[in-house]
Amino acid sequence: MTARARHGRQAGFTLLEIMISLAILFGALGMYLGGISQARTQVDNAKMLSIATNLARLQMVELEAHVRDEGFGLNDDEKDCGDFEDYGYPEKKWSYCWVSEKVELPPAQEMTEAAGATAGEMGAGSGSSASSGGGGLGAMALFGQVDMVKNVLEQSIRRVTLTVTYPMRGAEERKGKLIVVAYFTDPKVVDATIQMGAIKDTGP
Numbered sequence: 001m002t003a004r005a006r007h008g009r010q011a012g013f014t015l016l017e018i019m020i021s022l023a024i025l026f027g028a029l030g031m032y033l034g035g036i037s038q039a040r041t042q043v044d045n046a047k048m049l050s051i052a053t054n055l056a057r058l059q060m061v062e063l064e065a066h067v068r069d070e071g072f073g074l075n076d077d078e079k080d081c082g083d084f085e086d087y088g089y090p091e092k093k094w095s096y097c098w099v100s101e102k103v104e105l106p107p108a109q110e111m112t113e114a115a116g117a118t119a120g121e122m123g124a125g126s127g128s129s130a131s132s133g134g135g136g137l138g139a140m141a142l143f144g145q146v147d148m149v150k151n152v153l154e155q156s157i158r159r160v161t162l163t164v165t166y167p168m169r170g171a172e173e174r175k176g177k178l179i180v181v182a183y184f185t186d187p188k189v190v191d192a193t194i195q196m197g198a199i200k201d202t203g204p
Contacts (some may be wrong), residue, residue, distance in 0.1 A: 044169040045176070050167040052094075052178045055084050057164055059096055060182060066160075069188045077101050093167040093175075100158045103183070105150050156189040 008081040078100040164178040 028078040041169045046049055046166060048166050049176065049178065050165045051089075052176070055089070055094070055096070055166075055177055056162055056180050058087070059098070060160075060180065063098065063160060063162075064184060067184045067186055071188045082106065095165045096162060098160055099164075100160050100184075103157045103159055105154060105186070113132045154188050158184050158186075160184055 081095065081097040085091045085092045160182050162180045166176050168174045168176045
């Protein structure tokens with residue numbers, strides 16, 4: 001056997017070496033394609049979330065216009081659901097629900113007591129008993145109408161929670177949810193509640 005023949009055998013690859021190389025190549029290729037698919041899924045879901053955000057803004061604008069034009073009156077909690085088919089998004093995949101809830105504040109007595117305690121601490125810190133007494137009386141006089149203020153705020157402010165449901169890439173049943181919370185004020189209710197309080201105070 002010549003030296004050239006021996007060199008040719010040493011430079012070649014066996015079948016086992018080729019199979020191992022192919023296995024490594026296919027494994028790396030599979031990981032690469034999986035990463036591309038996952039990245040594409042994330043990009044598509046980000047686009048869906050962006051669309052859902054814009055639709056939520058539109059729905060909030062409509063709710064604000066409804067409150068401004070018609071108000072929500074003195075009713076308690078309200079709820080409504082719908083879809084975005086008018087904007088070109090299928091009803092089964094894109095939908096929304098909103099809930100309007102009254103804002104509950106602490107009892108007026110607790111708020112008044114807390115204000116009086118704060119005023120007392122401020123007066124004690126000043127080192128003057130007269131100023132402390134004056135501050136406490138001033139605070140009590142200031143918060144004497146706290147019940148009316150509390151009533152005005154509770155009647156005129158609503159906490160609106162909007163939930164937008166949108167499709168997500170990956171599964172037919174998989175859906176994402178975007179939840180937005182906002183506080184709306186009805187100026188008409190503010191005026192009406194203040195007038196009712198004024199009539200009650202000046203009544204016989």
